[in-house]
Amino acid sequence: MSENLLDVSGLMMRFGGLLAVDGVSLQVKPRQIHSVIGPNGAGKTTVFNCISGFYKPTGGDVRYRGKAIQGLSGHRISLLGLVRTFQHVRLFASMTLIENLLVAQHRHLNTNYFAGLVKTPSYRRRQREAMDRAAHWLQQVDLLEHANREAGNLSYGQQRRLEIARCMVTEPGLLMLDEPAAGLNPRETSELDQLIVRLRDEQDISVLLIEHDMGLVMGISDHITVINQGAPLADGTPDQIRENPAVIKAYLGES
Amino acid sequence: MQRALFPALFAAGVTFLLTCLVIGVRLEQDGPTLTVVGADAETWSWIGFAVVVVFLFQLFQQPLSRLKQRLPRPDLTGLLPGDQLRNRLKPWLIALVIVGLFIWPFMVSRGAVDLATLTLIYVMLGLGLNIVVGFAGLLDLGYVAFYAVGAYTYALLSEYYGLSFWMCLPIAGLLAATFGCVLGFPVLRLRGDYLAIVTLGFGEIIRILLNNWTSLTGGPNGIGGIDKPSLFGLEFSRRASEGSQTFHEFFGIDYDSSHKVIFLYLVAVLLVLLTVYVINRIQRMPIGRAWEALREDEIACRSLGLNPTVIKLSAFTLGASFAGFAGCFFAARQGFISPESFTFIESAIILAIVVLGGMGSQFGVILAAIAMTILPELAREFQEYRMLMFGGVMVLMMLWRPQGLMPMKRPHLELKSS
Amino acid sequence: MTETSLYVLQQLINGLTIGSTYALIAIGYTMVYGIIGMINFAHGEVYMIGTYTAFISIIGLLTMGISSLPIVLLLALITAIIISSTYGYAIERVAYRPLRGGPRLIPLITAIGMSIFLQNYIRLAQGSRDLAMPALISGGIEFGDPAVFEVSISWMQMIIWAVTLISMTALALFISRSRLGRACRACAQDLKMTNLLGIDTNRIIALTFIIGAALAAVAGVLLGLYYGTINPYIGFMAGLKAFTAAVLGGIGSIPGAMLGGLILGVTEALTAAFFPSEYKDVVAFSLLVLILLFRPTGLLGKPEVEKV
Numbered sequence: 001m002s003e004n005l006l007d008v009s010g011l012m013m014r015f016g017g018l019l020a021v022d023g024v025s026l027q028v029k030p031r032q033i034h035s036v037i038g039p040n041g042a043g044k045t046t047v048f049n050c051i052s053g054f055y056k057p058t059g060g061d062v063r064y065r066g067k068a069i070q071g072l073s074g075h076r077i078s079l080l081g082l083v084r085t086f087q088h089v090r091l092f093a094s095m096t097l098i099e100n101l102l103v104a105q106h107r108h109l110n111t112n113y114f115a116g117l118v119k120t121p122s123y124r125r126r127q128r129e130a131m132d133r134a135a136h137w138l139q140q141v142d143l144l145e146h147a148n149r150e151a152g153n154l155s156y157g158q159q160r161r162l163e164i165a166r167c168m169v170t171e172p173g174l175l176m177l178d179e180p181a182a183g184l185n186p187r188e189t190s191e192l193d194q195l196i197v198r199l200r201d202e203q204d205i206s207v208l209l210i211e212h213d214m215g216l217v218m219g220i221s222d223h224i225t226v227i228n229q230g231a232p233l234a235d236g237t238p239d240q241i242r243e244n245p246a247v248i249k250a251y252l253g254e255s
Numbered sequence: 256m257q258r259a260l261f262p263a264l265f266a267a268g269v270t271f272l273l274t275c276l277v278i279g280v281r282l283e284q285d286g287p288t289l290t291v292v293g294a295d296a297e298t299w300s301w302i303g304f305a306v307v308v309v310f311l312f313q314l315f316q317q318p319l320s321r322l323k324q325r326l327p328r329p330d331l332t333g334l335l336p337g338d339q340l341r342n343r344l345k346p347w348l349i350a351l352v353i354v355g356l357f358i359w360p361f362m363v364s365r366g367a368v369d370l371a372t373l374t375l376i377y378v379m380l381g382l383g384l385n386i387v388v389g390f391a392g393l394l395d396l397g398y399v400a401f402y403a404v405g406a407y408t409y410a411l412l413s414e415y416y417g418l419s420f421w422m423c424l425p426i427a428g429l430l431a432a433t434f435g436c437v438l439g440f441p442v443l444r445l446r447g448d449y450l451a452i453v454t455l456g457f458g459e460i461i462r463i464l465l466n467n468w469t470s471l472t473g474g475p476n477g478i479g480g481i482d483k484p485s486l487f488g489l490e491f492s493r494r495a496s497e498g499s500q501t502f503h504e505f506f507g508i509d510y511d512s513s514h515k516v517i518f519l520y521l522v523a524v525l526l527v528l529l530t531v532y533v534i535n536r537i538q539r540m541p542i543g544r545a546w547e548a549l550r551e552d553e554i555a556c557r558s559l560g561l562n563p564t565v566i567k568l569s570a571f572t573l574g575a576s577f578a579g580f581a582g583c584f585f586a587a588r589q590g591f592i593s594p595e596s597f598t599f600i601e602s603a604i605i606l607a608i609v610v611l612g613g614m615g616s617q618f619g620v621i622l623a624a625i626a627m628t629i630l631p632e633l634a635r636e637f638q639e640y641r642m643l644m645f646g647g648v649m650v651l652m653m654l655w656r657p658q659g660l661m662p663m664k665r666p667h668l669e670l671k672s673s
Numbered sequence: 674m675t676e677t678s679l680y681v682l683q684q685l686i687n688g689l690t691i692g693s694t695y696a697l698i699a700i701g702y703t704m705v706y707g708i709i710g711m712i713n714f715a716h717g718e719v720y721m722i723g724t725y726t727a728f729i730s731i732i733g734l735l736t737m738g739i740s741s742l743p744i745v746l747l748l749a750l751i752t753a754i755i756i757s758s759t760y761g762y763a764i765e766r767v768a769y770r771p772l773r774g775g776p777r778l779i780p781l782i783t784a785i786g787m788s789i790f791l792q793n794y795i796r797l798a799q800g801s802r803d804l805a806m807p808a809l810i811s812g813g814i815e816f817g818d819p820a821v822f823e824v825s826i827s828w829m830q831m832i833i834w835a836v837t838l839i840s841m842t843a844l845a846l847f848i849s850r851s852r853l854g855r856a857c858r859a860c861a862q863d864l865k866m867t868n869l870l871g872i873d874t875n876r877i878i879a880l881t882f883i884i885g886a887a888l889a890a891v892a893g894v895l896l897g898l899y900y901g902t903i904n905p906y907i908g909f910m911a912g913l914k915a916f917t918a919a920v921l922g923g924i925g926s927i928p929g930a931m932l933g934g935l936i937l938g939v940t941e942a943l944t945a946a947f948f949p950s951e952y953k954d955v956v957a958f959s960l961l962v963l964i965l966l967f968r969p970t971g972l973l974g975k976p977e978v979e980k981v
Binding site for chain 2: 732797802806
Binding site: 052054073074075078079083084085086090091092093094095096098099102103104106107109111113116117131134135147148166167170 | 533536537540541542544545547548551552554555556557558559560561562563667668669670
């Protein structure tokens with residue numbers, strides 16, 4: 001259906017002899033929080049990498065807003081509005097928070113050399129707008145007071161929030177978060193919880209996330225897809241997934 | 256101490272093995288016959304000295320390394336005044352330096368001014384390569400190719416079309432930039448060390464082509480009779496060529512060959528100041544931040560919509576254009592160019608300048624360029640050992656202080672509280 | 674057979690000869706890259722030092738009155754291997770080991786500095802001029818129609834083939850059968866893991882450098898006798914070409930280095946046959962550029978997937 005924000009069907013990823021992803025399908029509707037869960041090593045991050053263009057999938061279809069994006073490179077897909085975070089925080093550690101957010105807006109800034117050299121009004125205006133946008137998002141994730149600090153000096157929880165702010169400043173349509181709660185304490189996790197819900201409610205985006213923290217997943221997801229050993233296991237609302245015997249077996253083993 | 260005896264003997268043995276045949280015995284060619292002679296006593300005493308030093312060093316390694324920890328590391332940044340003071344003094348210092356640069360040549364000998372001009376060429380080359388290596392983190396071992404393109408562009412355009420230096424300058428830069436683009440586009444997606452070797456290969460290909468395409472480039476004989484730059488049409492020669500006037504005639508003064516030298520120097524100063532200004536500005540522009548972000552984490556950049564190849568290409572092309580400008584000026588200064596000036600060693604020297612100065616630090620690169628050009632002149636007796644020391648210093652710097660003498664502190668963009 | 678085809682055959686013979694020496698030097702690059710992921714820029718200089726040591730030994734032994742040529746050559750070979758291996762070991766120990774684990778650019782710059790240092794070190798010790806040795810092994814067999822074209826295979830060429838074959842077989846046996854060889858393979862696959870399993874990886878890395886240097890020394894002796902002339906700068910070109918061969922065959926793969934060397938040698942010889950010989954070197958560099966652009970993993974290498 002073309003009203004899906006993201007439409008993945010029959011995704012396959014083969015590394016030599018290993019079939020890491022085997023026929024995974026999922027649909028993300030607009031303004032939804034969609035979680036992907038599964039035991040460790042199930043291939044969730046590989047699915048993310050295939051969708052976001054960091055791997056070239058061996059097979060299957062990925063459509064974003066109806067447009068086929070499988071096989072496109074990572075930066076092209078980002079420009080279309082699909083941004084992601086990584087399992088390990090990837091910030092520009094020696095650059096300040098505000099600079100991190102400015103780099104993310106690279107395409108919005110005037111990169112013409114001449115304009116930059118003589119500082120034309122258009123150049124200055126775009127710079128100002130980018131700074132305002134950056135400041136706005138730092139405010140949203142409660143990091144504005146640290147704007148001029150180096151990103152590497154933040155605490156882990158703060159770095160995670162900065163990562164999300166950096167994604168949001170690119171004005172995406174789909175935000176893909178890879179284990180955003182990993183390494184966070186309960187208070188930080190609940191703050192993250194609220195942030196993700198707020199993003200879905202206030203911005204016109206959907207969030208696709210990989211998570212292990214069941215409390216977070218069950219609490220905020222509109223829809224859940226379960227993957228086990230690269231293959232789809234279940235797909236439904238949190239209640240449906242909670243009751244699904246196959247899911248329980250995969251996580252807890254035979255009882 | 257006993258435990259150190261065996262390694263010490265081993266190290267001494269290795270040293271002896273390394274030197275006994277290769278230095279201790281000399282091959283001498285007498286016509287068609289080749290003979291070996293033992294090296295002279297002095298050489299053997301050096302060998303003995305080396306063996307003993309290595310032995311002692313290994314023996315006392317523990318206490319010596321403890322001493323080394325307490326040694327100050329070569330860090331010239333300690334010599335600079337603190338931040339606050341620096342910001343206040345900076346504009347005055349810069350003004351002072353610029354004024355000094357312009358009046359200095361009138362007070363010293365011709366040779367000194369000539370040397371300064373050569374230094375300025377290397378400063379420009381160093382700053383240009385700094386964009387590629389220091390800012391964007393790309394190791395380019397064939398930078399000299401763009402230098403050659405700039406030089407030969409001016410030489411050929413001047414010889415066949417009679418274009419003046421000032422007209423050729425932008426053309427040289429543009430052509431070098433084009434070469435950079437064409438070369439860079441396919442190779443910039445390669446990993447660091449592969450990129451280095453490919454650029455080295457390209458540099459060599461260009462040199463071989465220059466050496467052998469005799470009909471175009473004059474081959475190993477090069478191109479001579481290249482015009483010097485003129486001041487609004489006024490030439491700096493004793494006698495004017497057809498249709499122009501000379502500098503000294505125009506101002507009604509006697510001809511003095513130092514006019515030419517000083518004028519060349521001033522042109523160089525102008526070019527370098529322009530280079531420094533432009534690069535400074537670019538550092539503060541989005542592309543400058545993109546270079547640093549790319550260096551930090553390329554994958555994060557891709558996930559934010561930045562195209563790594565395009566960003567690397569911009570650094571490569573920009574760096575190449577500065578080499579083109581430098582090459583054009585070099586040809587004008589020398590009056591004669593040949594492929595001999597564009598060997599891999601030149602690329603290595605320019606790379607050494609960038610690395611020694613602290614990759615990314617413009618000020619450090621300038622200092623390193625000055626040191627690299629002036630020190631060999633001061634130590635004339637050691638001319639023979641110049642390249643040996645050059646290689647040795649490169650190794651030592653990497654072992655001791657790879658960030659360079661003055662590691663860069665990039666100016667951060669600040670959010671002003673509103 | 675026609676004149677052209679005989680001529681081509683001759684070039685093939687020449688190409689295979691040079692190519693096998695490229696292969697010997699290339700193995701040094703490929704083994705080091707396979708184990709610690711660095712390009713040993715100074716490897717070409719180790720080859721050059723091997724050649725100089727060989728010349729010194731040969732002339733020295735002849736002067737001392739030893740007249741049996743095979744003995745002289747054998748002793749010279751052994752001496753060159755010992756001295757070059759020592760250089761290989763010393764370079765790794767002094768310049769590369771302290772920098773292991775850091776950013777990749779740094780060891781490369783060190784290697785360049787080391788290469789320049791060694792070139793000038795030999796230049797100062799032995800002079801920068803060419804040194805020529807009279808041909809010790811001459812003659813060979815010839816076949817073909819004297820009226821059309823005579824293809825000749827010199828004894829020297831056959832010696833090169835034989836020695837190269839023996840060296841490569843010895844290496845192959847060592848790598849596949851011996852305990853140390855197994856350790857080398859393990860380190861090339863996963864250095865950290867091998868270290869954790871209790872193998873002294875520093876020793877293995879040193880051994881890798883020594884083996885590479887030894888093979889380069891063999892190539893040095895062979896090429897020194899073949900060409901008869903040496904100077905301190907032959908290492909640079911030979912090094913680049915050998916590196917091209919290693920990349921061509923797939924860097925990290927020893928069979929690849931052998932294959933790459935042969936292909937490069939033959940390509941160069943055929944180019945020199947039909948084009949002006951100065952452009953011979955352009956062939957090597959162009960091949961390098963093309964391979965890195967279109968198939969960076971080489972002919973026998975495996976495509977790498979970047980882990981995100």
